[in-house]
Amino acid sequence: MTGVLTLYRTSVGKKVIMALTGFILVGFVAFHMYGNTKLYQGPEVFNAYAAGLRDLGHPVLGYEHLLWIARVVLLSSVVLHFWSAMALTGKSQKTTAANAVGTLKRYGVQKRQTGYAAYTMRYGGVLIFLFVIYHLLHLTFGAVGYNAEQYQHPALDLKNNTYIYNVYNNVVYGFKNPWVAGFYLVTMLFLGVHLFHGVWSMFQTLGLNSAKYTGLLRGLAILVAAAVTIGNLTFPLAVYFGFVQ
Amino acid sequence: MKLTLKVWRQKNSKAVGEFKTYQADHVSPDMSFLEMLDIVNQDLIMKGQEPIAFDHDCREGICGMCSLMINGVGHGPKTAITTCQLHMRSFSDGETVTIEPWRALPFPIIKDLVTDRSSFDRIIQAGGFISASTGAAPDGNSIPIAKPDAEQSMDAAACIGCGACVAACPNGSAMLFTAAKLAHLSFLPQGKIERHQRVLNMITVHDAEGFGNCTNMGECSAVCPKGISLDTIARLNRDLVMAALKGLEPTVGIPVEG
Numbered sequence: 362m363t364g365v366l367t368l369y370r371t372s373v374g375k376k377v378i379m380a381l382t383g384f385i386l387v388g389f390v391a392f393h394m395y396g397n398t399k400l401y402q403g404p405e406v407f408n409a410y411a412a413g414l415r416d417l418g419h420p421v422l423g424y425e426h427l428l429w430i431a432r433v434v435l436l437s438s439v440v441l442h443f444w445s446a447m448a449l450t451g452k453s454q455k456t457t458a459a460n461a462v463g464t465l466k467r468y469g470v471q472k473r474q475t476g477y478a479a480y481t482m483r484y485g486g487v488l489i490f491l492f493v494i495y496h497l498l499h500l501t502f503g504a505v506g507y508n509a510e511q512y513q514h515p516a517l518d519l520k521n522n523t524y525i526y527n528v529y530n531n532v533v534y535g536f537k538n539p540w541v542a543g544f545y546l547v548t549m550l551f552l553g554v555h556l557f558h559g560v561w562s563m564f565q566t567l568g569l570n571s572a573k574y575t576g577l578l579r580g581l582a583i584l585v586a587a588a589v590t591i592g593n594l595t596f597p598l599a600v601y602f603g604f605v606q
Numbered sequence: 607m608k609l610t611l612k613v614w615r616q617k618n619s620k621a622v623g624e625f626k627t628y629q630a631d632h633v634s635p636d637m638s639f640l641e642m643l644d645i646v647n648q649d650l651i652m653k654g655q656e657p658i659a660f661d662h663d664c665r666e667g668i669c670g671m672c673s674l675m676i677n678g679v680g681h682g683p684k685t686a687i688t689t690c691q692l693h694m695r696s697f698s699d700g701e702t703v704t705i706e707p708w709r710a711l712p713f714p715i716i717k718d719l720v721t722d723r724s725s726f727d728r729i730i731q732a733g734g735f736i737s738a739s740t741g742a743a744p745d746g747n748s749i750p751i752a753k754p755d756a757e758q759s760m761d762a763a764a765c766i767g768c769g770a771c772v773a774a775c776p777n778g779s780a781m782l783f784t785a786a787k788l789a790h791l792s793f794l795p796q797g798k799i800e801r802h803q804r805v806l807n808m809i810t811v812h813d814a815e816g817f818g819n820c821t822n823m824g825e826c827s828a829v830c831p832k833g834i835s836l837d838t839i840a841r842l843n844r845d846l847v848m849a850a851l852k853g854l855e856p857t858v859g860i861p862v863e864g
């Protein structure tokens with residue numbers, strides 16, 4: 362085995378895998394946030410958007426083809442991102458635990474010198490991972506978080522042989538529950554912190570950072586993190602406070 | 607000044623260590639940190655107790671031996687200096703000062719505050735050289751080197767291999783050390799030729815020695831007594847990607863993990 366396929370062997374190579382898959386996932390969350398803003402244009406537009414996602418790439422690609430490609434790419438990205446993180450973390454923990462003061466503490470006293478965001482990547486990552494599972498069960502499958510009769514599954518439209526989506530309804534009912542809305546809000550804050558470190562870190566890991574660009578890349582990270590977080594925070598809030606009904 | 611010291615005492619690499627508290631009552635603000643420890647040790651010797659073992663050599667910030675975690679920060683509270691250059695005026699009267707050794711798997715504690723950092727030497731052995739035969743000393747400027755390149759190479763070469771980067775890194779990674787050694791060579795024409803093979807070899811040994819994995823936190827650069835920048839790590843990463851794209855394989859033997 363040669364070339365890029367050997368990347369997984371070294372620590373830095375695993376980091377490169379994290380960065381590349383992270384890049385794909387950042388692209389997805391940004392697109393996802395932007396798409397969701399159609400919620401504010403009312404049920405017609407929003408439901409049409411959901412249906413339209415199935416037809417992306419039309420007429421070159423068939424119904425749901427691009428969507429399935431995206432799903433496969435995203436799922437593999439998540440798996441690889443998670444796998445590299447686990448492998449890298451496991452080794453680091455072995456390193457720092459070896460001569461530690463106690464089982465929980467490496468040093469008797471240790472003072473943080475740099476930003477807090479980088480310290481939250483692992484907890485944030487796990488939370489986001491659990492959230493994604495919940496999010497799919499919730500809004501995509503309607504399996505959790507709804508009272509009876511609230512969730513509307515896609516209905517088959519026999520005349521045109523397509524499905525009719527009422528995701529607008531599902532979002533509105535979904536966020537009526539304060540616990541669910543709260544969980545979404547908290548996770549989005551962690552996502553913001555994750556992106557703030559992650560977006561900059563991605564460039565550093567790929568070797569595209571330098572003293573000249575680091576300010577610019579930090580700025581980009583703030584921009585992406587803020588846009589995604591603030592955008593996503595507005596959806597549950599808007600529903601919960603009745604701006605979207 | 608009077609200080610209370612909480613010092614890590616550990617008989618050898620196998621023994622269980624613990625913090626012991628000592629009183630340092632005659633500390634002058636003009637003393638260096640190591641002089642202060644000398645005085646405390648003198649006291650201990652007079653009392654017939656075992657003095658605190660700590661590493662030091664040049665005491666002028668160039669050898670990298672004096673490696674102490676002081677109040678939770680590598681080389682103490684001042685930025686860009688080594689422990690031996692730290693003066694007691696940086697502390698206040700009556701303060702409690704906690705002193706610990708570097709803590710990481712590849713740095714076994716030999717005694718008290720002294721750690722074995724030969725894992726760094728093995729990383730150097732894997733690539734901290736050029737394999738061209740150099741012959742006699744060449745004439746100055748016979749190989750022109752651009753000023754910015756020379757500067758960046760020298761900045762990286764300032765690394766004294768003290769290990770503070772590993773000690774400060776929450777992941778116990780030696781990425782800053784390795785990156786500095788790589789950048790030092792790869793900015794110069796003599797070192798450029800083997801840069802991709804070199805990065806692969808040094809990282810392979812870095813990993814095999816049991817160092818952890820960088821998550822770009824920047825704690826290393828923050829405590830580095832020579833202010834080595836994170837840029838060097840970005841450069842290392844870039845070179846490793848290039849090595850992978852070129853299909854290079856490591857040419858060093860990996861010590862068997864035990």
Ligand code: FES
Pocket residue numbers: 661662663664665666667668669670671672688689690691
């Ligand atoms: S004793 Fe040499 S650097 Fe401090």
